[in-house]
Amino acid sequence: MSLCGSYACGLCNYPQERRREFEANLEKAGLELETDDKSDQKTYFLKIHAPWEVLATYADVLKIKVPFKESDIPHGQDVPLEWLSHPFRLPEHIMRPQPDYFTYPFDKTKTDFFLITDKDTFFPPSTRNRIVFYILARCPYYKEGRKDKDKTGIKRLLSNGTYTAAFPLHDCRYWKRARNAECESERYNLYNHWARFLCFYKEQPLNLIRKYYGEKIGIYFAWLGFYTEMLFFAAVMGVICFTYGVLSYDDNISSKEICDADIGGSIVMCPLCDKKCPFWRLNSTCLSSWQSHLFDNEGTIFFAIFMGIWVTLFLEFWKRRQARLEYEWDLVDFEEEQQQLQIRPEFEIRCTNRRLNKITQEMEPYLPVTSKCARFCLSAATVIFWISLILACIIGVIAYRLAVYAAFASIIKDPMRKIQVVGRFITPQLATSVTASCINFVIIMILNFFYERVAIWITDMEIPKTHLEYENRLTMKMFLFQFVNYYSSCFYVAFFKGKFVGHPGKYSYMFGKRSKLRNEEVSFSSPLLHLTETLKEMKYNIHRNDYFGFITLFVASFPLAPLLALFNNILEIRVDAWKFTTQFRRPVASKARNIGAWQEILNAVAILSVVTNAFIMAFTSDMIPRMVYLYAYGKGASMRGYVNNSLSIYNISRISEENMPDTQDYWFDNSTTTCRYRDYRYPPGHEREYNHTMQFWHILAAKMAFIIIMEHVVFVVKFFVAWMIPDVPSDVKARIKRERYLIQEYLHNYEVERLKLQLSASFMTEPPSETSLVADKHEVLSECL
Template sequence: MVEEEGLRAKSLDYSLQRNESLSAKETSFLISTESEALFQKREQSKDSVFFTDGIRQIDFVLSYVDDMKKDSELKAERRREFELNLRKTGLELEIEDKLNSEDGRTYFVKIHAPWEVLVTYAEVLGIKMPIKLSDIPRPKYPPLSYMLGPVKLPATVKYPKPEYFTAQFSRHRQELFLIEDEATFFPSSARNRIVYYILSRCPFGEEEGKKKIGIERLLNTKTYSSAFPLHDGQYWKPSKTSYINERYILCKNWARFSYFYKEQPFNLIRDYYGEKIGIYFVFLGYYTEMLLVAAVVGLACFIYGLLSMETNQSSIEICDPKIGGQMIMCPLCDEMCDYWRLNTTCLHSKFSHLFDNESTVFFAIFMGIWVTLFLEFWKQRQARLEYEWDLVDFEEEHQQLQLRPEFEAMCKHKKMNSVTKEMEPHMPLCNRIPWYFVSGTTVTFWMALLLSSMVSIIIYRLSAFASFASFMESEATLQSVKSFFTPQLATSLSGSCLNCIVILILNFFYEKISAWITKMEIPRTYQEYETSLTLKMFLFQFVNYYSACFYVAFFKGKLVGYPGKYTYMFGIWRSEECDPAGCLVELTTQLTIIMIGKQIFANIQEACQPLIFNWWRRRRARTHSEKLYSRWEQDNDLQVFGSLGLFYEYLETVIQFGFVTLFVASFPLAPLFALINNIVEIRVDAWKLTTQYRRPVAAKAHSIGIWQDILSGMAILSVATNAFIVAFTSDIVPRLVYFYAYSKNSTEPFNGYVDNSLSVFLIADFPNYTAPMEKRDFNTCRYRDYRNPPDHEDKYAPSMQFWHVLAAKMTFIIVMEHVVFLFKFLLAWMIPDVPKDVADKIKQEKLMTVKIIHDFELKKLKEDLNFECNDFSTGTKEKESRPVSSKISV
């Protein structure tokens, strides 16, 4: 830019000297014309992704601020050493002076990888490149696919490049590959991946015999402010040159909220961001498609509950003034609470029927089969993706063998790798044990903190329940005043909101700590690092998000005791009771608030946080508006996606998967809410990646990794949790036992169920410290349990019906689990992990690739032999003529 200003001044001086005879008007016109031409050139360079020569493409950008702190000289020396070593590897660097930057403080180092560097490291990384146009046809659309016309993208967007046969690149076989233009042969994602590989392994100094290597360490020490590959253009307009602006195409066809119903351009995402990000969006899109089926079935179950709500016999009996209005219920807390009539919970019992009806069993079984189909079909989708994106055998060839630069820098010992038979850095176990101990202690401490917060919330619920019951259950309750907000529901709502806030706060702190302790463990490879972090984060969030739901589903109301002999927590707080209609509606409330609250908070955070931060950074950076706001400055002002950006996206999706599967029997609308969230999530993620974040470094991945195992484990656990919810939290099994064994009305078999499910307690048997202060004129009260009446010889002991119901619950769990697991294993056995057509195509492509390489080598061998034969024949003729002359001379 300094040269540009100098050329401008020289050209103007020359023009003025050359045109001294021109009039003042002509001279001013000349100056304005040249200034306008230069201004247009500067405006065009705002979108430039090339060096100043306009030829060499910018593959990576480093930035730094030359501060005047005490360690500025050390940082400057590290930068000089680092950039010198980068040049030694063959990379070409161009430095933009801080005077040309918008803020007047930031230097930019632009990096270009020339052809020799690209071909060398493409071979090292095993990058596959095209060798021949494929004649294998693309998969055809299924029948009736024309009906999905509005959902489809244009063919040029869905398939931006033709299909090729590919092979791992080799410098010695360059003639084999389809190299039309060296500048565009390697896609930009492969170029930035190669440059980052060099940056992450380039040394910049040595200390105490250990090499200091890698751009990550320089970023951690603030030697460089940032390191990122450039976006290939503006997202709001196409490129004015012949260079294809993939970012604009993605923004137009993918990152628009008005395209929420459209399919995603997976191949274009993969070409621009790399396979690792591409496979995440494939998984999220596939999961959303499968949720559509579950959402429709869940909505049908909800509609059934809605339509049958007024005809539900239990609700009719509870609401009937002659039945529920005559049943006096025992107090909900000691001393402060009064007696209440059953029909005051009329509205609550109707609402409970929405989620606790006959369709609950069907939906629980359906979701057990759905989750199996989801995982099995995903394996097939993943296998097809591996074939289409040339990721077959990628795992064992590269990812497992790629060491983290931080691991290499920390290691003083070396050990022979049993696979590669080469010496490589080795960290002895004795050096890792202290950090493993710190890691284990930290995780244990946070789990204990999490459990203590859960106990605190339970104590709050117990205290709040007594408070709500004392002022909500007043004299009005004995006058049959119907109210939707019962003490149970009021406690559940307030406790769930408090729990949601605590969850978000604990997550914020634990995320920072888990990332730090994982780094301190010094994992050997990137895969080990991600696996360790994933297990820590998922274990914590699993307990954090689901512990409250597990408490309501499996513990609340199970160990209450009975009037006169209640169970107390810490000897102070009386255990919570379930509503006479059951605890399922409270579980639904808990699940709804946590699930929807988390999703709303996450979407608002993902959308607003980068928008606000980018606005603030641009506002601070643009202090010299007359200067050029170049492409590298624009990208530098964007947010950093980071190496863990995708990890948190997977974690969010898997936690949502747990809400959809683990407790879905209590909330059939969970898949519908998840579907709506994911439709928004896809476009929010696409929008922020394309417009609000720096371009991430492209990375390869052939699967979703350890998340696959986590999903499989949650699928198995979901069968058990839903079976227990239907058996112990729902009221279905007790109703069935009454229907088949205790009903005395053959025409209306459910008549009398409410009266049958409530036991009788003699008020005179209340201990003094638990009985209500105010005396009443009735002798008995009712409570939810199956116990003997006061006139029985073994009064208040579990009745025979109690054991019948318990046996029926255990039988239901065993039968449901076996039926669902039988279907799961049958489906897993019937559905192959790799579809037959994909397996055939993989074999066909391997054979074709081997044949192409064989023909190439054979052709090359023949050419070499012909060349040698020609040399030999020419040499023989010369040899035959030379001896004659030599003999003559002799």
């Protein structure tokens, strides 16, 4: 093999004995070794070459599919208006670096059956470095005759410092073509047509990515690219919804009433906390009420329903795209091969018990049920402990908000006072929110740092059998942790903040009344605005993969989230491509049929998003109370009077000493006897004073009806779309069937031709008997079948 297909191990200048035995065993396995000294004479590079015999042997062992005939099936039909997509397309030799072939698992005894024109290039780079790493992962570093199974594999040699690194080499340079015409130039093409940011509007060369980096990285970029394409439609609809909020800005009667000096300026609101918080006037929330209208308007309901349908279409169309890639990349039967052949070396080393595999009929290691259950219980207990720790931290942050809010309120007593920091007015709520967000950010980063290591430790402790199982288990643990870590504060703001505050004279307290931590209230502006601000703060902590949760679970509160995610994805695709091509060591190629555990995670998030958005629109948004007022209580189907209608009255004289502000600066004359609070309760003097009015129950019924209707509409559409759109396209099904038929046909013809050659050779020496001829025919037919 040429140097550009080599494998390299960085050496340190100690445990020479282990290196000597390991390298001797590598040579016994057929690999060719070459030592390259650095100029400092302290670092050595061991270059590993895999000759044809080694590649052919392990391709046979691993049942790697290779081409045996060029495909005669048309790739696709020309689509109308194809010229519209021409600016976004790449050259054909970049999109399809090699023709389509019919493939079959490699058999070393049938090399003439396959299309082998050049042995140096027959196996692509990703296959070559995957085979070499397979050997490295299982090669022992003890002397022949000893049976110390712990001393096996390159991973243990890396962990104990025998080698400093092990990685496949890149092929040639990326910034200009290689002078040697024989050296492959995939890296150069990837840099020019994929890794440069100026190509952000171009399609990705997925076949070239797969050929150079392997199917696993290829399927990742395929998913990310498809996700970005689908985000375009969600972003357009989100911009339309936001634009509607901007255009209807002047028609917002509720905000006008709040800002009006004669209406909002004359309404005195009850204190938002005990002792330290003063009475305040409603028009102090003028700015936030206008801001809330941008995100909480009639278009928000339509957008929430649209996103529920969008996520269904996204998952269904991705299944079709994934099925097409599975066929084109020979991954249809990969999972069965993965389970049967590619057992993790760590599993083979640590599991000493053996039993017969009913499929392969060979003895293989296994983990006893008792040991598996014990490890699972320990793993589950560890995960539950860490999740409980996250929830405890979230509760601590909430307690901090409740305790510190009063302190800020005692400093900033007048919400109307013009105290500015970085151009913004500072209020107790803003000061509390900013400091709490900083604390929450630090906690998230610290927990992430520790849990990533804990998740790897407990997954290693479970000893998964295959690499696929290992990755799926680790993915599930990391997602479960990050879901709780990232989204807990959002769930609190969406469904708990300001919902269980009680009313004047009967407030609710966290940890009971003795704690003096009164549950947090929100101002008159829509609670949806608080969730929007939380999402904008949280977008700087979160990983790219977690954007999917934010644009589905809480998208009703921030219609511009898909647009931000779209820009983020466009940037991240090219940044990742640039890093892979120019900055990172070439990763070990590995195969993957799909996105693994993420498929089930995305399905669960999609279902949960329908529920969360329905509840957000019902209980966090202010749209349902407005619509009930408009159609049932508003005079002349107008929103005039809604502000006054949505505020209840409380007698100031009945406020207890524990709740009464300790300052006499109330900003109003002492003749004012009542204050207002946000609820629907009967006024003082009514026979059912301070009990909920009928309007409250009407609104609650409307909210529940909206949740039921929205969920049923979205789920009906979801199941209908899933039924209408098959997971595997019909043309792919037909091509799979035809390919299998042709494989059997060509294999049969090959065996018949081989039999003819054998018979002709035997006739040249001695004519066979009729019995032996029939036996040979039966043997060939049974092998074909």
